[in-house]
Amino acid sequence: MEHLMEYYVDQWKSIIANCLNELAFQKELKDAYLSSQDIIAEKPPRPEFGDIGFPMFSYAKQFRMPPARIAAEVANVCNIKTDTEKPIWPGTVKTAGPYINIYLDKKYVANYVLENAEKEFWESSPLFNGRRIMIEFSCPNTNKPLHLGHLRNNVLGESLSRIMKEAGAEVKKVNLINDRGIHICKSMLAYLAYGEGRTPEDEGLKSDHFVGKYYVLFNRLKDEDPSAEEKAQELLQKWEAGDADVIALWEKMNNWAVEGIMATYRRQKVSFDEFDFEHETYKLGKEEVLEGLARGIFYRAEDGSIQVDLEDIGLGKKVLLRKDGTSIYITQDIGTAIMRYNRWPFHELVYVVASEQQYHFKVLFEVLRRLGYNWAENLYHLSYGLVNLPSGRMKTREGTVVDADDLIDELTRLAANEIADKRREEAVGDIKDVAEQVALGALHYFLLQVSPAKDMLYNPEQSISFTGDTGPYIQYMGARASSILRKYKNGEGNANQGKINVSLIVSDSDWSLMRLLIEFPHTIEQSAKNKDPSILAAYTHQLASEFSVWYRDNPVLNNDNPDISASRLAFVIAIRETLRRASNLLCIPFLDAM
RNA sequence: GCGUUCGUAGCUCAGCUGGAUAGAGCGACGGACUUCGAAUCCGUAGGCCGCAGGUUCGAGUCCUGCCGGACGCACCA
Incomplete structure (x- = not known):
């Protein structure tokens, strides 16, 4: 259909x-x-x-x-x-x-919408039917906890995955955990210097925050010990050589970090189908590069490193393998891409990675193309801009990085205050839980509302506001629709004595909403095609906003005419269902009461 | 310097891939609660769409140049 x-x-x-x-x-x-x-x-x-x-x-x-x-x-x-x-x-x-x-x-369309409100009208779009699409996102370092930038990455990846799936694709969400490298060695070194064998429990810290604390402490160590950077390098070499003590420490700290990061994923309600770990993949790609060298696609530079010459397409020369034969970032990305394709031959692989890595992906895609992998045409870098704060840019050194967990905590606190102010405690039940769902709705909508390519300004206060172009506003309208249904089920009004008559819901204000409903699948396709959840976000806000006007002017249960009641009730069901589906695609929790 | 990208209301952002009078939200000002939740709704004010050319019947949207911001241009990831 x-x-x-x-x-x-x-x-x-x-x-x-x-x-x-x-x-x-x-x-x-x-x-x-x-x-x-x-x-x-x-x-x-x-x-x-x-x-x-x-x-x-x-x-x-x-x-x-x-x-x-x-x-x-x-x-x-x-x-x-x-x-x-x-x-x-x-x-x-x-x-x-x-x-x-x-x-x-109008009558024809109204009839169609009402009859199919919860059935095939909402079935997934055929646009991407049979397409296998792999989406890589998040890819955290395990030396510190997630921050606001990761939250944008995560929600972009998760939302896009849901949208593509809704558009008919078979989607595989993958995450490559960067669990090795010099950055982790810095955390380890600082822990050796100041940790005294303590655990996250000892310090009452979430485990990834505990690891992150030592990463920050490395800066102090540098001041106290000028050879700290060198020592970190030594630690990395020992790690690569398989030194038992170093590996044991690495495993301990790495597990803490990963465990904490996973907890944040669960909290943000993002998930993955596959995890790869850099310590398992970092050597991949070396053979590919060597083979490319043998086939004359790459060349060995005077200093002994293997490079690719991309001057002809304006990308310059790029090292693919160090002179000592070890892998670098791009080497392993070459290997990882090939491994992934062999494991699950995809029609498309989308990398959700910040815009600062545009050059890297251009080179990566071109190298794979030159190696003769025709599927390299189907690699796509979904580049997104930085998230800034009203106070300015986030900088690790200045301590202005907004931690992901702290931010969700703060938003939750603000939402809980609001619930209390409005005396909604009894109606919502578990305040803490509902407040956190509102916090997520606020955060996710705000991050998705802007086109991915653009740098954006995240304003926490504005995002949690319950009026305006926000997540909580959309949630509120969903809750209002739910409220009407709840009252109906509790026996209020006389809708159950009426018959649905589509000619009773063809007024101008009905039609405006009706038209929006039938555009929902098209909007999903647009979002999927453009890999841009902000299109769906704009649609969803408009839907919520028009519903708000509509229910003010069109009493559903408070209506003397049972046929009008019944017809409008059916309409509300269709609207609520659409709002619910749209919210889910945008990672905005749908709430029956708030 | 080279490359990529962005520039739309005071602020934060849309603008359906070139079409009819450029739209929201916030903020400002003014209104609407004995009626399904006022966490809402309605109204008003606010724009040489960075600038200048070009293509077109038609440009916020496409091409060129300039101006301004961001990000890249490592044997880091």
């Missing part, structure tokens, strides 16, 4: 094409043949112009007529044609100057 809006538009495109061809035939214009793909459809800017618009400008040349006249004549042909061959999805054809506008049959 095609989606309603798509189906409508495609159908009308082909009708308009037929009518244009008919007109061309009548005018004996032989070269004017058009297929439905040539027809440009548009969403009219105002409701008076109907539901689908077709501008006629571009046909003026071949028809040698002014656009307005083409519109008039085509509309004529259409009206005759639709009389004889009735479209499956009915509508009325009108003109407005150079535009042909289609007015959909």
Whole structure:
């Protein structure tokens, strides 16, 4: 089953094409043949112009007529044609100057929406059917806890995964834990210097925060011991050599870090299908590079390192393997990509990684292409911008990094205060839990609302606000819809004595919402196609906002007419369901009460 | 310097891939609660869409140049 809006538009495109061809035939214009793909459809800017618009400008040349006249004549042909061959999805054809506008049959659409509110209308889109899409995101270092930047990464990856899945794809979420390297050795060194064998429990710290504390302490160590950097390097070499003591310490601290990070994932409600660990993958790719060297794709530089020359496409020269034969970042990424493809041949692999690594991914993709992997065409770097705060940029050294757990704590506290202020304790039940769901809704919506490519400003106060363009606002509207249903189920109102009659929900204000509902699948496809949850975020806010206006003007249960009650109730069910689905795709917890 | 990217209301952001009078939210000002939750809603004010060219019937959207910001240009990740 095609989606309603798509189906409508495609159908009308082909009708308009037929009518244009008919007109061309009548005018004996032989070269004017058009297929439905040539027809440009548009969403009219105002409701008076109907539901689908077709501008006629571009046909003026071949028809040698002014656009307005083409519109008039085509509309004529259409009206005759639709009389004889009735479209499956009915509508009325009108003109407005150079535009042909289609007015959909409101009763027909209303009937469709109500009948399918919880059924196939909401089924996943066919756009990505059968597509295997791998999405890599998060990829934390295990020397410190997650911060605000990771939260944007996580929610982008998680939301995009859900959207792609909703659009029909088979999605595999993967995470590569960076659990080795010089940064971890720094935490280890500082722990050796100041830790005195203590554990996170001893200090009452979440385990990843405990590790992070020693990473910060490394700066102090550097001041006290000028050779600290060198010692960290030594530690890394010992680690690579398999020194038992070093490995044991690494395992201990690494587990603490990973354990804490996983706890944050659970809290943020993001999850992964597969984890890879750098300590297992960091040597991958070396053979590939050596083989590329043997095949003459790469070359050995004078200093002994193996490099690739990408000057011809403006990417310069890039080292792929150190002169001592050891792997670097890009070496292992080459190996990891190949391993992943062999393990699960994907149609597309999306890397959700900050924009600062754009160059890296260009090189990586090009190297894989030159190695002859044709699937390298299907690698995609979803580059996203930095998250800044109203107070300025986050900097580790200045201690202005916003910790992920602390931020969620703070947002939760603010939400709990609000619940208390509004005297909603009894209605919500578990305040702490609901407050945290509101905190997540606030955080996630705010982070997703901005197009990924852009740097953004995160304003915690504004994000948690219950009015305006925020997550809690969307949650509130969902809760209001739920509240109406709850009252109905408790026997309030007389909807159960009425019969659903679609002609009772075709007013202008009904129609505005109805149209939004049928655009939901199309919006998901747009989001999936563009890999951009912000499109869906904007849609969801609009849906919530229009529902807010609608329920103020259209009493559902408080209505003398049982048929109106029943019909509006069915409508509320459809709206609530859409809001619930949309919220879920945006990682905004749906709440029945807040 | 080179590359990538962004520049839209006082602030934070949209603008459906080139179409009809450029939209939201916040903030400001003014209104609406004996009626399904006022954590809401309505109204008003606020714009040479960074600047200048170009393509087009038509440009916030595409191409070029300039200006301004961000991020890259490691045998770090």
